[in-house]
């Protein structure tokens with residue numbers, strides 16, 4: 001890596017006293033993820049990497065802020081700072097107190113969060129909802145901070161689940177909101193490729209990375225996701241992948257190039273049909289469609 | 300104009316204009332009650348939004364702007380006209396953000412004449428550029444409402460039957476100078492299903508009220524600049540579909556970048572800049588290809604110049620889904636320790652929170668700031684979206 005030639009003034013700019021950054025990490029804790037079903041020990045491995053990443057973020061600047069959320073198919077919780085009073089921590093082994101606090105709080109709250117969730121359930125993790133909560137949280141910090149202070153916010157999603165079209169609208173709503181509020185969404189995919197979340201990264205200016213090997217999780221987190229977005233342009237990071245923005249038809253959830261859009265509700269269909277299944281509007285049949293589908297449609 | 304004491308002048312007209320509204324709310328200061336009026340109207344609109352309302356999503360809107368002498372009045376700062384242009388800039392951006400496959404045209408009225416300065420088009424950048432150049436317009440004579448309406452109608456008439464047709468008039472003048480009976484024009488607007496709304500900058504004008512009433516639009520008089528902005532931005536939400544608006548399925552293309560893994564994309568020319576004077580067509584890699592005829596464009600949405608197919612991206616359409624699938628309504632309830640914290644922002648509730656908000660769908664509790672954030676911006680209830688039984692947004696709900 002030949003990225004050590006950062007101009008000195010630039011470095012100064014990013015480290016001004018009245019600017020700091022908030023990272024909200026959303027960790028997919030679903031025991032039904034393929035990855036965890038095959039090897040439950042990976043949960044600890046991932047968690048340790050996330051804790052180390054969290055501490056590195058806090059260490060970069062004393063004003064930096066951190067929140068960690070855990071999300072599975074039935075609920076999403078803030079596991080750091082978490083509800084209630086902070087834990088009472090005394091210095092252990094000369095470790096910086098905050099780090100101990102982060103680690104203990106995360107582990108304790110994650111255990112509570114996971115209680116009762118069984119690995120048999122292979123339902124999807126409701127990540128779009130967790131992002132919605134994170135955006136509410138960020139919006140409060142932005143509202144209540146002193147106006148002289150700049151807080152750059154980003155959300156990092158770490159997940160091994162696959163993404164599913166059933167959360168499509170929630171995903172789109174959170175992506176557009178993040179874009180409007182200047183919140184960057186980063187995604188670290190541990191297992192499958194996630195085309196919806198990748199669109200979110202593209203819309204909000206974040207980074208999408210599908211991890212080549214799980215063993216290197218911490219290295220990748222520190223290398224790719226720790227630098228703040230303005231600095232990233234100057235680093236040698238994995239090249240951006242082209243995002244597929246094709247539409248998925250509402251009828252079969254298949255990707256299409258050409259489709260039919262309901263003029264009332266903008267639902268997308270892959271074939272002409274006389275009635276919209278979303279809003280129940282009955283359509284006037286266009287001349288062309290009549291010709292080609294005369295036999296099929298009786299009106 | 301009463302320029303020696305602008306404060307008193309503003310207050311007086313403010314009082315006149317808010318007469319009806321103020322009456323309901325008899326004690327209270329003027330400033331506070333304006334903010335209140337805006338807030339109350341917002342809640343009322345929010346509660347009216349519901350699943351299953353048919354909306355006109357493919358909007359074709361003419362903004363008919365008064366450029367008569369009355370627009371140089373300084374009761375808005377710096378002038379009515381400048382204030383209007385500034386607000387319209389933000390409006391255009393937000394409008395296209397929320398109405399991705401809609402179009403706006405602009406007509407100005409001055410010196411008893413109407414002039415179309417922008418045909419219906421669907422690109423905010425074009426509109427904003429135009430608005431920036433408008434500040435040199437000479438504000439002269441009287442407006443002719445009839446001429447403005449007729450001009451917009453001529454163009455809107457030609458649109459396909461599934462297009463929602465709208466006119467928004469911004470009127471500073473209290474008079475209009477029309478060549479013939481304006482009631483005839485209003486009748487034909489009604490027949491052609493054109494919804495006309497008017498924002499008055501001064502006082503109520505009878506003919507504007509008739510126009511809005513007969514065509515299903517709204518008529519409002521501004522109280523001050525923030526109220527003006529609020530009234531203008533209300534026009535961003537698509538209106539209920541007009542009676543007689545036909546629905547159809549429209550064929551559209553969803554272009555994607557043509558790239559084969561590992562190969563360099565060829566340099567090609569885009570179709571959007573082929574005959575544009577100020578920006579020449581450039582040879583570039585990347586861009587969006589019409590899936591029907593393979594013409595290339597550098598921006599979406601666009602109507603393919605070669606084959607006529609409307610080209611959009613899926614997220615474009617998704618930007619307007621929230622109009623049709625709004626977040627579940629929240630109900631104001633008295634705080635009785637139902638929950639320690641706000642489900643959204645994690646704020647601890649305390650004595651200050653006399654009222655909190657309960658989601659009628661998922662039953663979680665939220666603070667007032669989250670209520671506003673969820674319904675104005677996010678459009679997804681965090682409680683509903685993290686619950687397996689409520690996360691799916693469907694119209695049947």
Ligand SMILES: [Zn+2]
Pocket residue numbers: 249250251252253254269270271
């Ligand atoms: Zn289909």
Ligand SMILES: [Zn+2]
Pocket residue numbers: 262263264265266267276277278279280281
């Ligand atoms: Zn429909």
Ligand SMILES: [Zn+2]
Pocket residue numbers: 589590591592593594603604605606607608
């Ligand atoms: Zn084409």
Ligand SMILES: [Zn+2]
Pocket residue numbers: 136641642643644645646665666667668669670
């Ligand atoms: Zn809240």
Ligand SMILES: [Zn+2]
Pocket residue numbers: 627658659660661662663680681682683684
């Ligand atoms: Zn809810």
